[in-house]
Amino acid sequence: MSGAEEREKGSPPTLASIAVRVGVSVNTVSRALRAPNTVRPELRRQIAKAMDELNYVPNRLAGGLSGTRSDIVGVVVTSLYYSEFASIIDALQSALLKDNLQVMLANTRYDPDQEVTLVRSILSWRPAAVAIIGVDHPAKVSELLTSSGVPVIEMWDVGGDIIDSAVGMDHEGAGKAQADHMIARGYRRLAFLGSMRENDMRARKRAHGAASAVAAAGLPDLVHAVRQEAGRPALGEELTHELLDSNPQIDGIICNSDVVAFGVLKALHERGRKVPDDIGVIGFGDSEAANYVTPSLSTVRPDRHRIGELTAELIVARINGEEPRTNVVDWELLARGSTRPLLKSLNGG
Amino acid sequence: MSGAEEREKGSPPTLASIAVRVGVSVNTVSRALRAPNTVRPELRRQIAKAMDELNYVPNRLAGGLSGTRSDIVGVVVTSLYYSEFASIIDALQSALLKDNLQVMLANTRYDPDQEVTLVRSILSWRPAAVAIIGVDHPAKVSELLTSSGVPVIEMWDVGGDIIDSAVGMDHEGAGKAQADHMIARGYRRLAFLGSMRENDMRARKRAHGAASAVAAAGLPDLVHAVRQEAGRPALGEELTHELLDSNPQIDGIICNSDVVAFGVLKALHERGRKVPDDIGVIGFGDSEAANYVTPSLSTVRPDRHRIGELTAELIVARINGEEPRTNVVDWELLARGSTRPLLKSLNGG
DNA sequence: TGACATAAAGTTAACGGTAACGCAACGCTC
């Protein structure tokens, strides 16, 4: 019971410290953790006691290097602003917890060069799996991920070439639904407004879906009021003023995000345009505030929580050798105060 | 140039694969990465070429095990909902990038048992530093962090016992400022409303600050309308109805967060109470929508971006051996439409 | 030209675990 086996302070205790203290081999201590039923209960208790006393924390770098799994899940997102993906990460992280998988986070901020750098960086930790936003990546990213051999779950979007597995929603369909909703509510001259980064393919797909719905209805072409910068409420204000200055006939605005829509509503109020009678607005994303602005914002609610959860399930399944698969998650269109109610006369009568 | 040195597919290339291909020792390849000026430029080029061709990705598990640093920064937050800390993480992650430090994320969801588990888990990766929300932790967490010897930056809050270093704001002062603002605008019977988890010491400090400002002004005691659950707009609605049913004399509501305040504004509208004339509301957090609800929400804006940035700076400084320190970040009170304007007659005479 | 510093590589030994294998002690069967 002397302190001879203690490490000089500075370096944390190792399995060997425990082994010496208990008087067994290193491997027995390792087994007590990894395959407890192969170690006598009495010995197991002594080992546990020693670990507790020494405040032993296993070194998973060593474990990952030696063993086959590393217990790291790389998560690559394109943005952390405005909860866009925070709740996906939240659900994902929490679901991975019970399998003892740790999230390593990277944020590309919609920069494809960063994406390459960050994916390479994530892979250098030999993750058990990688979850990444989007299905459209720089060629080098796809190459790195494919050749790494780790399971890859692409999130948020689906369709096109999937590297391995995917969990997401149909963005083109969502954009089409936004436009169809506006058309059904009697708006005829529509615009698509918001942030549209060069590499935000989801936004492009929604815009495309909206444009085709407009075309299918035989209405004038969808007007685009977009800019390559982050979606903020102030951007919505600016774009609305620009849009209505040049296209005063617009009577419906399809927004690329709720935060942008907040600014749109404010700009319309300033210009004296009545929402929803004079002009309609629909958002995307169902921000926590969408139901609390005036008027309340009609929007599309993607099931972010479900995406995170399903991604976690899929990661575990893939690690356990199950086959790749693609899950499509539903979204819901929430009709609220910023678009006119359905006219019974137009609808059922 | 045969394929003899290639690894059988399945296991990714290692330094040794590169070494064999170029015809040098493993160490030379390592040096080409780590201390390039000790390797002949010509040889360096060959090595770089081989790495590129084989799609070499270094194994940082091995690097971390062997070397002294691990390049991982553990980040422990209490919530990911509603952007509360997402923008801190965003700023932090992006600032750490240039020092090649990788964020490993954990979310306690305000559960102290989870906090112990997660901190232990983070430490098992032998991080170069740990950034964690709050200065009040379970004893075991403080013990683990202290005995681990890694630099620890406590974020968001300051004051009390700091483990190592801290970057945060004065929450008691912010709560006091919320109350002082309400008092200055002529509200006299104040309530503090919102989510208050048992372990959210920042919320407690703000409530305490508000209560002492009310007491100092000689006004009736601050009424508390709080619940131990996540802050959502719906919670604000419910609590407002409960509060005004039992305390109809209340004329000012200090909210613990903006998202809760959104619900408060809605409930007040439903009850026919005029904001800001009849009753005032102030939020906390400056949510992206705060300036876009009706009326626009007076609130306190913490500089989350600065906190993330400063935390990154501090982490790098501590890794480089600089002394621990505590940085206090400013907040700003934004007076908007949900509180009455200052009455000149009361103010300047 | 020999002594000596310097540059550029190679050798060797960790880092802290895990996994495969080996071996003794024990109980069971016939």
Next chain:
DNA sequence: GAGCGTTGCGTTACCGTTAACTTTATGTCA
């Protein structure tokens, strides 16, 4: 009581990289 499977533990090798030494080639100066 010999044969054999099982339980419980120790031995040994290895994961991929870095750091500390050592060695060899090259240049410099008295």
